Amino acid sequence: MPVPEKTYKILVIDDEEQIRRALKSILSVRHYEVILAAGGEDGLDLAIDHSPDLVVLDLAMPGMGGLEVCKDLRTWFSGPILVLSVRPGEADKIAALDLGADDYLTKPFSAGELLARIRALLRRSSGHAAQPPVISASDIEIDIARRRVTRAGHEIDLTKTEFEILAYLAQNADCVVTSKMILEHVWGPEYVEDTQTLRVHVSHLRKKIEPHPSVPRYILTEAGVGFRFCIS
Amino acid sequence: MIKSWLERHGYLFALLCIAISTLLFYPGRDYFAKGQWALLYLLIIVLVGSLSGVRPALLSALLAFLAWNFFFLPPYHTFVIADPRDWLSLATFLLVGIAMGVQTGRMRQREAEAIAREKEATLLNRFSSHLVSQTTTAGMAEILLDEVYQVTEAVSTALFLPDESARLVCSRSLPAGELGDEIAQLASWSYEQAKAIGLPVVRSTMGLPGHPVSVPHEQVASIGARKDIVFPLQSASRIEGVLYVGAKTDGTVYTAHDARLLVSIVNQAAAFLERRRLQSVANQAEALQEADRLKSAFISSISHELKTPLASVTATITGLLEEDVQWDSAAVREELVAVGEDLGRLNDSINALLDLSRLEANAWSPQQEWYEIGDILGSAISRVPQKQRDRIAFSLPDDLPMIRVDFAQWARALQNLLENALAYSGADQPVRVGASADAREVRMWFEDSGPGVAEEERTAIFDKFYRGTASSTVPSGTGLGLAITREIVKSHGDRIWVEDVEPHGARFVIALRREEG
Structure with missing residues (x-):
């Protein structure tokens, strides 16, 4: 410690x-x-x-x-x-x-x-300022500055929106992030109600980065609240 | 038609018969002896008696007596008798006419009564056989009103039954519709006073047990003259309800015969209601007993599930605190790890109890939203210890549809099934989790490779505190997991069951109806 x-x-x-x-x-x-x-x-x-x-x-x-x-x-x-x-x-x-x-x-x-x-x-x-430029969780590496994501060394192709969601979640790793916060950060304050769109994007994101997309281990859903990105 | 006209207008019929026959006889007056006309008149009296009853027959006898005298006994067209022997004939004729009229009239009446009784018996027979096949009060009310409606030809009929607060309410009416406050008041009065209103007096020789005293309409305040009947359903123990029978469609009043029939039907209905009431009291007692049994199962489960971890934590901690032994830090750590596990178990038990109470009290209604199955499954799996997770094999197609559920509840339901499968599978046996979808349903299943669930236990294992015969091989639980899962699945309107897996093991399946969206 x-x-x-x-x-x-x-x-x-x-x-x-x-x-x-x-x-x-x-x-x-x-x-x-x-x-x-x-x-x-x-x-x-x-x-x-x-x-x-x-x-x-x-x-x-x-x-x-x-x-x-x-x-x-x-x-x-x-x-x-x-x-x-x-x-x-x-x-x-x-x-x-x-x-x-x-x-x-x-x-x-x-x-x-x-x-x-x-x-x-x-x-x-x-x-x-204190955020590291590269955030890693198990075999995933998220290079915020270069906008690159790799899993076990292989680059993953993400859309702009998916990357921004992932980066935002990773920068708040281990903290709960409400759907509202993500929507406001990625889309803008006028989109905060559009949780269904967010779910669809998160679903795509999971398919690309999760080893078992159906049983996520990185991007967890917090019932009725939002998501939590798990580093540990 | 003709028969009822003959019954209602008997006197007119008698008059017509004698008048017509006199007109017919008159032209032939000289062909027959005067005594023979008297015999023909007797035939007419018999005819009237057999069609219209005793009193019209008597009238016809009197009229025939006068007509014979007036038209057929000389001097004609006067009531004067010329031949003194005719006095004897005339007196004999009157006596015989009256006697025959009375006899045929009575015979007719007896015949009518016999037919009515037979009809009555058939009807009661039919009613009671219908009643036997009824299990609900609503079903009974339906056939009771149908029967009364048919038999009495009333304008309307209704059954009033007391509700939970012993207030009389209209339970069914025929034809369906509002009856009005006045009738409801009459029914309440009859219910409270245990008296019938407007029922014709039934002859005491009929010997009707439990037949309430009847009062005319006029005696019930502010009712006035009516032609309908209000009748309390008296059983051995109390008034079970009130039957209302409206006035007859044809405007006539109810006869004693109608009354007798109604009394019989109503007595059967009252007996049925009493039986239902006693049955429901017995059922309640049974439910209370069941609740008692559950309560004691609850208490024994609680004391076991809550006290066991508490006891071991207490023992461990007080053991560490005793000063007679010097513990090295590795040993202390080991003891505390065990304490941590016990406390986790304690927390699980308390959560299970709270969840089930909330579900049963309907205090945890599902907040349904669209989620991915894997999302919920992931949340359930994240609550299973890491080293257990590696035993789980997934078979989830990529194109599973989203499901509309309460995330927290569903995660809890899946977690219970997952933990069950892990517990029953044996230490390093795999557990398979899968899902599939077709146009109607999404199915999820959890397969273990344990001993399986015996056929006869497949419903009971979902009951709370039920511990299957196979459960002796695994660490004890609250016996609430499957009950909670079933409650959650049920509250979403979906199904859950357990089936066999080859070569051995159990598969718990949840089938969710697919919704549009």
Whole structure:
């Protein structure tokens, strides 16, 4: 485990003490600076005081709920927000993403999953300057600058749109990317509703890069949300 | 036609008979002796009696007596009797005429009654045999109303039954349509008072058990004169409903005969309703028992599935915390890996229970959208441990159509089937996953090379908490996986079943109807 070159500040907002304790121990030993808040209002105050690099936010809290905190936080906070939820496949996660959260985790989660998400989010938020020009996942190499994609050394012929979708997914590797984000990035803001077109393109893309296009391992669908490009 | 006219206008018929016969007899007055005319009049009286009954016969006897006297006994055209012997003839004639009229009239009545009884018996027989073949209240209502409609020739008829809140509602009417508030009020009154309205009095000699007291229309507030009948369906235990029979099409009133028939039909209907009610009470009791059985299966499954991993985690962690042994870090790691696995299992069990409860409570309705099969399958596979994934062989054609499902639910359903196949196949046996499509259906299947599923277990294995006979060979599960999968498939309106694979193994197949889109 390499020590991060910069010490990131992470604010954890969760009403359950056990979760706060577990997150603190997982994150502190990896040299993150952890600030703990036991409730929504508390969390917002601490966010203003400490200006963290990332916020981990529980959605189900008594009093000021997670969604509300997320909305409030987004009015001035531009760093990544990772929300935690107990229910899989529920609408509140999608609502949180719509309110500006960047990714979600379903409780219970492993420390590995949590760290992977946090690293992916911090990598993304640190700006494109830090993005490597070539992104590789298993046997696939995506050369962003040269607009070339190879699998096991053989070049894959992608259309312009397919490449842009793939590049965008890869630059946000391991983070959830909503259909809306892709559509806005690749086609433009006026096309955000056109999810059916996006699915067709993703389907073509999968046929070209996936070893088993019917059982994707790189481009995974996140039910009702969008996609996630898996590097690991 | 003629018969009913004769019945309704008996007196007129008697008058006509005597008048016509007198006109016919009169020209021949001098050919026969005066006594012979009396015999001919007797024939006419018999005719009237046999066609129109006792009273018209009596009238005809009286009229014949007068006509004979007036036209055939000298001096003619007066009621004066010249010959004193004629007094005796005249008195005898009147007595014989009356006696014959009464006799033939009675015979006719008995015959009519016998025919009516036979008709009644046939009808009741038919009704009860129809009733036996009915299993639903709706079916019973249909044949009851058909029968009543035919028998009584009523304008309309309807059956009122109490709903769940014991409020009387019209369950069926013939001809179909609204009957109006007044009739509904009459029915409610009859239901609450257990009294019939407008039913003609049935002779007590008929001995009808459970026959409710009848009141005339006038006694029910603000109803007034009507010709219809409202009749409570009285069973041994309570009023099961109310039968409404509208006025007769021809405007006549109901007779005691109609009433008797109605009472018999209604008694049978009431008995049917009572039987249905008792049956449904018994069914509910059975369902409750089944629910109890499931509850105890649930509790024993829960205590096993939740407590086992919890127990082993507790034991492991407290073991590590004991200070009597110095653990090296490799050993601690090994123990914690086991703890992690136990907790994963615990999480799976809780998720399975939550999913099933949500499905059963209809709190997880599918959000259907178009997806690729592989997409969903990929999501299911990503939740299976990496080292297991290599055992899965795929047979998915490239041109599979998209399917319209709830992604999260479907991924869960496929994951359950996948985990099942992996568990039953044995450690390094392959599992085959495939899909195909034709014009009507998309099929997906999961094949294992395990022991297979016995014919008689192929439905039961989809029941919750059911653990097949083959399950003793594999690690225990909640017994919920297949139940959840079936619920999900069902909620999408699709089918799932299990079949054999040669030489051994089971194949779970899901068939999705193809939609336009």
